[in-house]
Amino acid sequence: MERSETISNSELSLLTGDITELEYDVIVNPANENLQLGGGVAGAIRVKGGEEIQNECDKIGGTYVGGAVLTSAGKLKVKHIIHAVGPKSGEGEEEVKLRNATMNSLLLAEEHDFATIVFPAISTGIFGYPVVKCAEIMLKVIIEYLKRPTKLTKVAICLWSDENYEVFDKQLNLMIK
Numbered sequence: 001m002e003r004s005e006t007i008s009n010s011e012l013s014l015l016t017g018d019i020t021e022l023e024y025d026v027i028v029n030p031a032n033e034n035l036q037l038g039g040g041v042a043g044a045i046r047v048k049g050g051e052e053i054q055n056e057c058d059k060i061g062g063t064y065v066g067g068a069v070l071t072s073a074g075k076l077k078v079k080h081i082i083h084a085v086g087p088k089s090g091e092g093e094e095e096v097k098l099r100n101a102t103m104n105s106l107l108l109a110e111e112h113d114f115a116t117i118v119f120p121a122i123s124t125g126i127f128g129y130p131v132v133k134c135a136e137i138m139l140k141v142i143i144e145y146l147k148r149p150t151k152l153t154k155v156a157i158c159l160w161s162d163e164n165y166e167v168f169d170k171q172l173n174l175m176i177k
Helices: 040-049 051-060 094-111 131-146 162-175
Strands: 002-007 010-016 026-031 068-072 080-085 116-119 154-159
Touching: 002 162, 010 131, 010 162, 026 040, 040 051, 051 068, 068 094, 080 094, 094 116, 094 131, 131 154, 131 162, 154 162
Parallel strands: 010 154, 026 080, 026 116, 116 154
Antiparallel strands: 002 010, 068 080
């Protein structure tokens, strides 16, 4: 499934599939604070991209919840990876932390002159954050960001399941009316 909307001079897309197979300037890894590439999207990035990504993460050492850092992408098709640390469900201030992780990823992409970026549904896997809330927060941040002057030409959210895609699609419908 795929859907695209024009926001100012940029494209916002929703799609399903494997984020590690996409060809964008940068993909976002839903990271933990220690930047350890364990399971889920992070594990797939480590397996397909190679240990050099984990080695770079180890050199960085970690970042705060809501923060984002940049590494190379190893053997992946993308040029770089932004490791964004989203909140764990129940830890407190999850909405602010997810908003910050999304915004800091966009700012980091812009800082490095990337034109295209693709996100997963941050924190909805092992961190247990509700997909509905994630969709609301991430889409709001991205749409507001794209309404201002930006070098980003395309921002996508790649969802692993059709069910998650439907949640994001429904939320996007509510926001662009």
